[in-house]
Amino acid sequence: MFRPLSGFKARYHGLTLLVVSEFDEWRTIVHSPEVILQGTRQFTAVKAKDHAAVMAKCYLAEVKQESPGEGEAPEWEPTGSQDWLVWKA
Numbered sequence: 001m002f003r004p005l006s007g008f009k010a011r012y013h014g015l016t017l018l019v020v021s022e023f024d025e026w027r028t029i030v031h032s033p034e035v036i037l038q039g040t041r042q043f044t045a046v047k048a049k050d051h052a053a054v055m056a057k058c059y060l061a062e063v064k065q066e067s068p069g070e071g072e073a074p075e076w077e078p079t080g081s082q083d084w085l086v087w088k089a
Contacts, residue, residue, distance in 0.1 A: 005083040008049065010074035013066065015056050017074055019048035028052045030059065049076060
């Protein structure tokens with residue numbers, strides 16, 4: 001089943017961060033060609049964006065051994081008609 005995303009996306013040090021509205025909660029996803037990280041659901045878009053940024057920073061620090069700058073934050077933009085979530089049934 002294909003469903004267009006309604007939410008926000010950002011690129012951050014080779015990772016794509018997504019926060020997607022699902023009913024009354026927000027799903028957080030961080031992905032790259034090497035990894036897909038699914039965060040816990042959040043109740044506001046702001047908390048979801050913060051959670052996705054923390055997930056990305058932890059992944060970069062723990063797995064990639066990279067240290068992104070402290071003041072450096074993802075630049076969020078709305079998802080568009082070309083952003084899709086694919087669910088396998």
